[in-house]
Amino acid sequence: MKDVRREVGPSGGPGVARTVLRDVDRALVRALSGPGAEFSFEADLGRLSRQVFLTILRRRATLDWLVDRHRRGPVRGPVRRLLWWALAETLYLDGLPLPVVVHTAVEEAKAHGPGVGGFVNALLRAVLAPGREAVLAAVSASAPPWVRLDLGRGLYEAWSRRMSAEALSALAALLQEPAPMVVRLRAGHVAAVVEGLVPAPSVPWAPGTRLFRCGDAAAFFGSEAWRGGAFYVQDPSTLLAPALLGVRAGETVGDLCCAPGGKALLLLEQAADTRLVCMDRSLKRLGRLRENVAGCGRCELLAGDVTHAPLRAGCLDAILLDVPCSNTGVVRRRPDVRWHFTRAGVSDLARLQAEMLAAAAALLRPGGRLAYSTCSIEPEENGEQVRRFVAAQPTFRLLREEALEPCAAHDGAYAAVLRKQGEDPSA
Secondary structure (H helix, E strand, O other), X not given: OOXXXXXXXXXXXXXXXXXXXXXXXXXXXXXXXXXXXXXXXXXXXXXXXXXXXXXXXXXXXXXXXXXHHHOOOOOOHHHHHHHHHHHHHHHHOOOOOHHHHHHHHHHHHHXXXXXXXXXXXXXXXXXXXXXXXXXXXXXXXXXXXXXXXXXXXXXXXXXXXXXXXXHHHHHHHHHOOOOOOEEEEOOOOOOOOOOOEEEOOOEOOEOXXXXXXXXXXXXXXXXXXXXXXOEEEOOHHHHHHHHHHOOOOOXXXXXOOOOOOHHHXXXXXXXXXXEXXXXXXXXXXXXXXXXXXXXXXXXXXXXXXXXXXXXXXXXXXXXXXXXXXXXHHXXXXXXXXXXXXXXXXXXXXXXXXXXXXXXXXXXXXXXXXXXEEEOOOOHXXXXXXXXXXXXXXXXXXXXXXXXXXXXXXXXXXXXXXXXXXXXXXXX
């Protein structure tokens, strides 16, 4: 892994180490507070802290296994996070000398009570005494399989039930890599030469979309094209549901879990004279969407929950329902997902998704279409969910579905288009 500290000069002293450690600790508390935690590490962390934070989230299983193998008693949360930081810096990053790492961790540990500094010092020295290569070799030789793959145990067990060992190993390796930054050229804009952008292959589910991979984010975000609204940062997987829905001219369309607005923009760009009703339960997220769709007069924003929508039955020609999910298709962007995942959590989400799907269906006119989508790769949230709905709702027919597995080019996602029986209002 490339260490950005090598690019910024002599920044590896105790002062910088202490600052990064404290920033990372605060970020970990927020990111690990629960699966519903809203946290933007891109916005809330500096470059050095962000790298350490992501390394910890990607390697937490290994870090915990090493701590637990050498501890003599319980290790409280704040102290465990100190140890995560120190081990991540030493085993996976190259910016800080070992003495600086240990000294910083020990000094910070002293604030947590008498003897804690000595405990941290002894544990770190015991773990790291064999050297980096030997420590990581011991993990590969002795740790349980979910630790070797750096997956939460619940996620490992769920995936190993339906994937071969080879496929699971390949997926776990992919999820250790940063997700690519892909941007879409918005309709009506010309693709000028922009520093930092390289054309990306088109995707079969949205063949007319112009995509670019961004290799220099600073140059791109400083460009006239970005400031002028020519591009939108959008993983190719997020194009799937809007493309399958296929908005038609003159339709009234509902994007019923709309924030932050990337799919809403696609819907608005698909056809002229489309009236788009965007709804989300979060006022904060609606504020972000308002910025993204600024200037689109055909867009109406509503605060609300689809299960109690302030809309009359049968008022929409087409619906995009991008439901809350386990996010297992976007682990590269949300590495905390691997530690929040539980079977019980997926079951709870599946019940919520079923309620939302039934409520959205009531808002659809006869002949209308509904695109159900997730960024999950769990069958219970995807194909199984849709088939349960169709079995319970005989007026609906499944037209098409597509599942995307995470790969080097894009995240994982699922989308299915359902049609309500009756005369098509746009025919």
